[in-house]
Amino acid sequence: MSLKPLTAKEVTTKVINKEPLFILDVRNESDFSDWKIEGESVKSINVPYFDLIDGVEGIVDQLPKDENILVVCAKEGSSKFVGEQLVEAGFGQVSYLSGGMKAWSEHLEPVKIGDLKDGGSIYQFVRIGKGCLSYMIASNGEALVVDTARMTDVYEKFASEQNLTIKYVVDTHLHADHISGGRKLAESTGGAYYLPPKDAGEVTFEHEELIEGNNFVVGNTTVEVQPIYSPGHTIGSTSLIVDGSYLLTGDILFVESIGRPDLAGKAGDWADDLRETLYSKYKNLSMDLIVLPAHFSQVSELGENGQVKAELGELYKKNEGLNISDAERFNKTVSENLPPQPNAYQEIRQTNMGKIDPEEEEQREMEIGPNRCAVHG
Amino acid sequence: MNINKTVDAKGLACPMPIVRTKKAIDEIESGQILEVIATDKGAKSDLTAWAKSGGHELVDSKEENGVFSFYIKKG
Numbered sequence: 001m002s003l004k005p006l007t008a009k010e011v012t013t014k015v016i017n018k019e020p021l022f023i024l025d026v027r028n029e030s031d032f033s034d035w036k037i038e039g040e041s042v043k044s045i046n047v048p049y050f051d052l053i054d055g056v057e058g059i060v061d062q063l064p065k066d067e068n069i070l071v072v073c074a075k076e077g078s079s080k081f082v083g084e085q086l087v088e089a090g091f092g093q094v095s096y097l098s099g100g101m102k103a104w105s106e107h108l109e110p111v112k113i114g115d116l117k118d119g120g121s122i123y124q125f126v127r128i129g130k131g132c133l134s135y136m137i138a139s140n141g142e143a144l145v146v147d148t149a150r151m152t153d154v155y156e157k158f159a160s161e162q163n164l165t166i167k168y169v170v171d172t173h174l175h176a177d178h179i180s181g182g183r184k185l186a187e188s189t190g191g192a193y194y195l196p197p198k199d200a201g202e203v204t205f206e207h208e209e210l211i212e213g214n215n216f217v218v219g220n221t222t223v224e225v226q227p228i229y230s231p232g233h234t235i236g237s238t239s240l241i242v243d244g245s246y247l248l249t250g251d252i253l254f255v256e257s258i259g260r261p262d263l264a265g266k267a268g269d270w271a272d273d274l275r276e277t278l279y280s281k282y283k284n285l286s287m288d289l290i291v292l293p294a295h296f297s298q299v300s301e302l303g304e305n306g307q308v309k310a311e312l313g314e315l316y317k318k319n320e321g322l323n324i325s326d327a328e329r330f331n332k333t334v335s336e337n338l339p340p341q342p343n344a345y346q347e348i349r350q351t352n353m354g355k356i357d358p359e360e361e362e363q364r365e366m367e368i369g370p371n372r373c374a375v376h377g
Numbered sequence: 378m379n380i381n382k383t384v385d386a387k388g389l390a391c392p393m394p395i396v397r398t399k400k401a402i403d404e405i406e407s408g409q410i411l412e413v414i415a416t417d418k419g420a421k422s423d424l425t426a427w428a429k430s431g432g433h434e435l436v437d438s439k440e441e442n443g444v445f446s447f448y449i450k451k452g
Binding site for chain 2: 028048
């Protein structure tokens with residue numbers, strides 16, 4: 001037997017299909033506890049590779065004999081090093097994660113959410129390793145992309161396979177957890193890049209303004225995309241209603257949590273706006289809308305085929321963040337005891353404003369780790 | 378600082394900087410200083426964690442133009 005590579009796409013399929021997977025993660029303990037591959041059917045143990053340089057004898061008892069073992073590290077070098085030793089020690093089904101956690105962080109899985117009323121479809125691009133969700137609304141040869149990830153080639157390839165021209169690129173807010181691919185995608189496809197004006201005050205490049213009331217039409221007259229000003233995560237945060245059926249909430253409302261109001265500056269600044277959006281503006285919308293957020297934080301939020309979605313009415317019943325009746329307690333919940341801020345979030349915001357332009361390798365490093373954009377009630 | 382041995386791991390990717398460091402530390406005495414020069418960005422957190430788990434002390438580190446230098450006192 002020999003050591004085999006497993007791609008991030010293949011691992012994603014296993015996680016979504018809930019296939020059993022045993023992971024030996026050989027990164028150091030702090031990296032592992034910060035961020036790892038998770039899934040309902042995933043079991044993982046962490047033994048740093050530097051404890052295995054002299055051999056794997058010390059851990060063979062902790063490893064399954066007759067199951068697939070996936071060795072994971074930051075880039076892949078150390079996982080190959082450890083994987084080869086496991087093969088030599090007699091383990092028959094050993095693979096390593098091709099490209100390591102870097103590749104895991106960058107993989108985008110396109111998942112169809114549904115068909116639109118007069119033709120066309122809406123797709124969710126699941127960035128499983130980082131918990132980011134972006135969208136493509138496609139109709140009659142045209143497409144609008146929402147909250148584009150840095151790996152713009154994935155959207156371009158998808159659009160070209162379906163004979164779509166990317167006409168509009170929209171960010172629901174100025175992102176702090178990942179580098180937006182919006183500008184790059186718009187430049188490359190000749191589309192127009194829209195940003196909410198209240199988030200774009202310091203943006204250094206040309207762009208269009210995303211404003212409530214200025215609807216988009218994708219594919220001649222078939223699909224309408226309606227911006228709804230909904231501040232809270234940032235002052236400019238704007239949601240989109242697609243085809244009267246879907247509510248793209250950005251980082252305001254998630255399936256199991258709500259947005260955090262502190263990533264653009266001082267904690268608590270926008271807590272009142274967030275409450276206003278969640279407890280009054282969204283309440284006036286149709287409860288049948290399907291909420292499509294820009295993030296998930298736990299793999300339990302991945303539904304059938306990896307989709308992340310929920311009916312707005314259901315969320316008003318189940319999501320704890322929508323059920324804090326006392327305004328003061330709400331403000332406390334979203335301003336205090338927040339999770340750590342995302343890795344390099346200030347540099348990421350600067351990059352998204354066009355103020356700095358890091359090399360690609362540096363951009364990768366800045367994005368490593370979980371998104372941490374949510375407040376769990 | 379009196380450096381007793383130097384490992385040049387420039388241009389090497391994981392796991393080689395640590396493999397070389399481990400070998401070199403076996404060749405010096407307790408209390409002596411090992412200098413490790415590396416360009417791999419992961420080297421810093423890994424060397425710190427490795428030194429801690431092995432009972433060694435990372436006494437100093439610096440970065441100049443993408444080249445990292447680490448000074449490890451053998452435990």
